[in-house]
Amino acid sequence: MTAQVQVIHPDDHVWTLTRRFAPWKRVVQPMNIASGEYDRYRAVRTDPRRTPSEWRQERREQRKAKDREIRGWEWLYLAPLLLVAGLAGQVLEAVVAGLQLLVWLVLVPFALLEMLAQLLCGLVLGALRLTGAARSRLDVVCRVPGDRIVSLTVLTVRGSGAAGQLATALSGHLWQAQRPFDPYQDPVVVALLARAGTHVVRHDSVWQTVSSPSVPAS
Numbered sequence: 001m002t003a004q005v006q007v008i009h010p011d012d013h014v015w016t017l018t019r020r021f022a023p024w025k026r027v028v029q030p031m032n033i034a035s036g037e038y039d040r041y042r043a044v045r046t047d048p049r050r051t052p053s054e055w056r057q058e059r060r061e062q063r064k065a066k067d068r069e070i071r072g073w074e075w076l077y078l079a080p081l082l083l084v085a086g087l088a089g090q091v092l093e094a095v096v097a098g099l100q101l102l103v104w105l106v107l108v109p110f111a112l113l114e115m116l117a118q119l120l121c122g123l124v125l126g127a128l129r130l131t132g133a134a135r136s137r138l139d140v141v142c143r144v145p146g147d148r149i150v151s152l153t154v155l156t157v158r159g160s161g162a163a164g165q166l167a168t169a170l171s172g173h174l175w176q177a178q179r180p181f182d183p184y185q186d187p188v189v190v191a192l193l194a195r196a197g198t199h200v201v202r203h204d205s206v207w208q209t210v211s212s213p214s215v216p217a218s
Contacts, residue, residue: 005171013142013150015174015181017167019160020137022118023125030107043152043204129160135199136163140170140181142205151181151205157198166196180207 007015025041032039128134135156142151157163169192174181183189183200193200 005167007171007174009178012145014144015171016139016141016143017171018139018141019163019167020139021122021126023121023137024118026111026114026118028107028111028114030104030111041149041152043149043206126160129163132159134158136160137201138163138167142181151207152202153181153183153200153205154202155183155193155198156201157196162196166192166198169196180205182207 004019005017007017009015029039125134129136135158138155138157140151140153140155141149144150155166157166170181170189173188173192177186177188179186181189182205183193183203192198
């Protein structure tokens, strides 16, 4: 339900220009919420915290490293304790997996309802955009390896065709300029946005040097 244009820089920064069909991104994420890795749509200024899966993997590696350090007679009294700890760990992981499955089953109906609401709202807005009665939304997002967002800009422009033309123009500039997207200080970007009658709804970037309006994505 989106139209995307991608620009990949040599430094592995991937810029994606997305014309949004629905007026908001999905909030209910059964798979992500159940696994404890909720996908937040925002720029991250520092290295992200470890995800629960990464933490569990690190704990397993630490236990393996500790086991390798145990030698000789130490196994005589540590083996039973390690066996109990291992079994307890397996039981705990099974309980966590069961709870994750339960959360997923509870959230799936709500996710389906949200998808239906997005479809209905998108269809209505799509018709209004074709007539110029509603503004189209264009998201300019930059991701680095690890799928971390380092720049997020939400733009609105009147009409569906104008949004497509703006996405094409901005993607060409991003490829030629090879620098961060700045809707306030880059003169080329400012000119392109002004020519299309664009509103900057939200701009957040790790490279941001001046304050700018920050309105939650609708």
